[in-house]
Amino acid sequence: MDLTFSEREAAFRDELRGWLEENPPDPKPENGDEAALSEWRRAWQRRLYDAGWAAPSWPTEYGGRGCTPTESAIYFEEIGRARVPLAANVLGLLLGGPTLMAWGTDEQKERYLPPILSGEEIWCQGFSEPEAGSDLAGLKTRAVKDGDEWVVNGQKVWTSGAQVSKWCMLVARTDTDVPKHKGLTYFLMDMEQDAVQVRPLRQITGEAEFNELFIEDARIPDANVVGGVGNGWQVALTTLMNERAGLGFALQIRLRQLLDDVIEAAERRGLLEDPLYADALADLHMRCESIRLLAWKGLSDVERYGQPGPEGSLVKWLWSETNQRLTQLSVDIVGTDVLKAGSDWSYELLRARGNTIEGGTTEVLKNIVAERVLGLPRLKVAA
Amino acid sequence: MDLTFSEREAAFRDELRGWLEENPPDPKPENGDEAALSEWRRAWQRRLYDAGWAAPSWPTEYGGRGCTPTESAIYFEEIGRARVPLAANVLGLLLGGPTLMAWGTDEQKERYLPPILSGEEIWCQGFSEPEAGSDLAGLKTRAVKDGDEWVVNGQKVWTSGAQVSKWCMLVARTDTDVPKHKGLTYFLMDMEQDAVQVRPLRQITGEAEFNELFIEDARIPDANVVGGVGNGWQVALTTLMNERAGLGFALQIRLRQLLDDVIEAAERRGLLEDPLYADALADLHMRCESIRLLAWKGLSDVERYGQPGPEGSLVKWLWSETNQRLTQLSVDIVGTDVLKAGSDWSYELLRARGNTIEGGTTEVLKNIVAERVLGLPRLKVAA
């Protein structure tokens, strides 16, 4: 056991931290709409890209730095610590790229990876559907072959960045005659066609981080199938496996920063001497540290055994609940600011409610933990 | 809405309270075994009986006082408040008697009710089985007709007072060819036969409050069928409906007393000024009051609509969890006494663990609330 960074890891961290200090992003556009914010994040990605910091975990042959998982985690920790935005094309960098590297043809890699890295083409993810919920096998969007093209009809939801995206990682049903998860195919769909309509999905914070996609006779060339027709389930799993890996470290640092802010507010208001608040804050500190330790432990497993275990679900579960507890407690400690419309604090309070839903609801995570970590029998329900 | 007692109710309470003050039970036998304790409680029941206080909710024609549900609840509150023991034959008084009154023949009522009331014959309950758990329809104990007798084989569990009981309210399967809950019959089984073996079931407190019954070719005369052959499910429901009704008020008062003891200990140790303990104790006080209010509200419903609603499950659920929280908190507030073997405090701590299991596990209660109060669909599982 060695819970310090190696010299190489420490050097990596220091280099990045230094670079981030010297290269802050432009100031965030005030009252900017989605497009302006995206442009700002695109400019930021360009700066990262120019300095070789856009996707350090990508292999050097694709323009990355070939980072170890630990270094990749350090990367996101530092991005979080510096409070800089995520790159505009975070989904392309984190999910699309690695999925193509695993399943794409050489032509696909050549065509798509460079503009992902530079931020020239933004990617979005078209997995979820209104009816299917957590049930990927229940997807209803259909793609039908027509010559050397596919014609797609259906509806997707929870697609972030859809308005500014060039490509959508789309999973659609191409065969209805086989068991549910077998008839799926993974496509790259061009978003710049009228057949794809984007409707922003306003969330309880008032902003529209996500969108619905209405797809009516959209066309996808056969060349844009990834991983083969009927293999969509497997390809999608690769995407999902990459989903939480790195980003978790950035979220964890944001939680840490928020907790530090609340502790500071408590100190300022003399509430740290109230045993009730002291107890609650110490408990949150312990949880926060647990998250950090469990996340790093998961990474040790990746480095040792080659893949993350289902224990990753514990980190996401604990993180989301801790963030909700913390933001709820902030109402009592920080005071009325947290309940004022438009304050940073109130944004955190409202946004946190999504944490236990997005990226796998806590209920689904508990199922995964029960079945895949503890080996409990899966519940079979009768309709 | 009127949350005070009526004059009549107050008079009833005062009369009983006065009687209990003037007629305390004999001192509890120290280090007594089950039999000695039972004898002590039998003597106490005899005293209650002589004064007409054994079963005030029974109709006057059967020797009771024909109390209203409210008066009956007051009775158990006062029994709890006076910290006197329950009558030896509490199951006969609370469950057996009312079940016979509802389903028994005139002969059965004449034969069995008087010795229930006087405590001459003690009753026990033979519903649960090791395999069936909460699933009454899954009972396996079988009764087969042989002339004008039934021959019974099987095993029962969680039977309290079995060693000292004369009669057992036994539910057994008499027909295996009909749907599961239809083939059951309700019997009165004489416990004084060698074919019924009682094995004490030691619990985590070290005492054996419950027993297992091993029944091998036990004989029951046909005259001891209650409510008709094949009607056992309905008759058992009557017993179960009566199970929690009155006793809940005694338990609730015991919780109140225990909380008062903990608050007193906190005050003595200066811990009531610690905001953390003050908060926890105030919360327990609020819960305790909620339990009282919800229990009385349930009773209002009984008086208004004639039967208790499934909301009774809420009271039991809240009571059991509150008692567990309280006894766990007592470790921190009262101190080492709670962890010492044989102390009253440690008994409460350990005994409380059974509260969320006995008389319907919390999981089952939540199912009942979800299905019968909220009308949510019942989960159908596929084997």
Add this chain to the structure above:
Amino acid sequence: MDFGLTDDQREIQRTARELLAERARPERVREHAEAGRSDEQLWRELCELGWPGIAVAERHGGQGLGSIELSILCEELGSTVAAVPFLPSVLASTLIEHAGSPEQHERLLPALASGESKGALGVAVEGVAELVVGGSEADVIVLVEEDSGARVMSAAQAEIGASPSIDPTRSCARVSAPADGGEPLEGEVAAGMDRALVAVSSELVGVCDRALKMTVAYVKERRQFGVPVGSYQAVSHRCAQMLLETEQARSTTAYAAWAADADPERLAEAAAMAKAAASDAGREVTASAIQAHGGIGFTWEADVHWLYKRAQLDAALLGAAKHHRARLAGVLAERLSAHVS
């Protein structure tokens, strides 16, 4: 011992429920919330029905009914999160009724009872009250400050700045008043505050009740893996928990409303319990409602969030759960020492 409402009370409840089902539909609440303004038309209707004066004495133009009747209206309004300044107005009139002089009663209550003037109640620190619900529309403002009692003032006597909260179904303002602003309320401020707590708690009970009902309806319909999600214990037990919390809030609030009218000696304890239970329930139940709705629950259109936001505001209003549990512990300690001495 009887927990039931009287026939008259039941009639008030039924009328309110029917009226609001019609006049405070979700789309109408959303429309006003998005525009950030009160539903003046609905407010006028309520005033015509005499709602703001329900608990105000008849001689001051009210209906002269009690805390239970007021509680019923608060609960029904809470359950629809209607965009009207009913709660702030009755909070102000409650304080004036209990802490004001006969002269103040005569001067201020009739207009508040008829709805001609609107009220608001703020808890101030050094003369400044943040997030005063209804503050921007109020004609009459009561400010309560620990250690320095309560005072009442006209809107003109205070500095009022709109300060919208996360709950746009009601206006909020920052109210500050100079030390010599307004006139003191020299009567029983504590008794008034406890009755105000009952009103807020009642609103929270309504919010919880509605959150639970919406959730139950949704999880019966919404299917996942072939069955309604409400048949999964993860969901159904969550709903059961929501009911338990709602019922704790409801029973303690009913007790406090009853005590306010029938047993004022127990009111301080009962009101503290009610507000603690209702604040906790409000936060927990509405958060659970969002969770049980899944992704949909996180959207603006689903309307669950109005309940969540209202609950957050109400839970903090006039003191959060922790504050009232501390008060309650004080009551317990006092009772103990009274018992010992």
Add this chain to the structure above:
Amino acid sequence: MDFGLTDDQREIQRTARELLAERARPERVREHAEAGRSDEQLWRELCELGWPGIAVAERHGGQGLGSIELSILCEELGSTVAAVPFLPSVLASTLIEHAGSPEQHERLLPALASGESKGALGVAVEGVAELVVGGSEADVIVLVEEDSGARVMSAAQAEIGASPSIDPTRSCARVSAPADGGEPLEGEVAAGMDRALVAVSSELVGVCDRALKMTVAYVKERRQFGVPVGSYQAVSHRCAQMLLETEQARSTTAYAAWAADADPERLAEAAAMAKAAASDAGREVTASAIQAHGGIGFTWEADVHWLYKRAQLDAALLGAAKHHRARLAGVLAERLSAHVS
């Protein structure tokens, strides 16, 4: 950054696990617990293997290994609730090693390391320590008292009265010593106590781990309404929650064990976190284990209760969760003021 154990550590873990699976079977633990006496035979075996001296310096007859190795043994022993005085003995030797003088080391540690003498550690208030685990069998007793430091004494120098706890797998005693009894330990008491906390936390992790494993095994087998009860979310999500709590305790305890050896400056914070997490997890996880077992879990024969009882004792030992969270808050406040200044 590597969370894995070294090969040597893994070997220690494997050996301990295998030995205890054989020598501390449930029926043997129950037999000793019911008789209220330690398992002397097992204790002698452990001593022969050098367990009590695992973290004691080689020059004092120990194995000279670290906190991580000690933690491994505590966890394995905890998971079997073996009836041996290992924990109290290492608690005493840990305090002596960190707070004793070289002369005290030489005089006291070799016998504790070999198991020739047994130790115990009590937290005293005015010279009296209640529920001192292992106190009745101890030859060497360390008493720690807030504000007045630590002292070590022989059993003869103290008044020792057996005082059985609800956990009969280990003896408990009331130990009192006159103000001038024993000899002071004048070194780093706090550092010793933090390492003692790591040992107790490790035992709790073992207890939790076992409670979870027993529960998972049971709910896979036990059927209700036709399917294993472990397939119901009410049960399976409870098990998931038990895992989450166990892993919080495990990760913070591992961190504290690591810090004890590699980064002592973080030890105070890490040990407080570990004990808080492990105490909470111990109480919650073992209570859940009983619940998930249903009626059977409430019986003496099911053996789950030994874990529950051990967890209750350990959770209170050397300070309950609340105490350590208060310490932790102190660390956070200090760090903040250091940052500001």
